[in-house]
Amino acid sequence: MVLHMETTYSVKGMTCEHCVRAVTEEVSKVAGVTDVKVDLAAETVVVESESKPDAEAIAAAIDEAGYELSDSPAAP
Numbered sequence: 610m611v612l613h614m615e616t617t618y619s620v621k622g623m624t625c626e627h628c629v630r631a632v633t634e635e636v637s638k639v640a641g642v643t644d645v646k647v648d649l650a651a652e653t654v655v656v657e658s659e660s661k662p663d664a665e666a667i668a669a670a671i672d673e674a675g676y677e678l679s680d681s682p683a684a685p
């Protein structure tokens with residue numbers, strides 16, 4: 610059985626479809642990631658992966674795309 614999990618990250622600064630594509634492209638390159646879904650309105654990136662994603666690798670990918678991972682997803 611393949612382990613499947615979804616992890617939601619809050620990302621600041623995404624404003625349009627171009628941002629969505631940039632983030633999706635970079636995060637998709639992270640090892641173990643099988644799918645990336647960006648919700649612009651909610652400013653979240655949902656990462657589907659085979660195992661728990663490397664938080665540093667995800668943060669680096671988002672940084673590489675030019676956006677900022679929010680450390681406080683619960684904040685208003």
Ligand SMILES: [Cu+2]
Nearest residue numbers: 624625627628
């Ligand atoms: Cu944009």
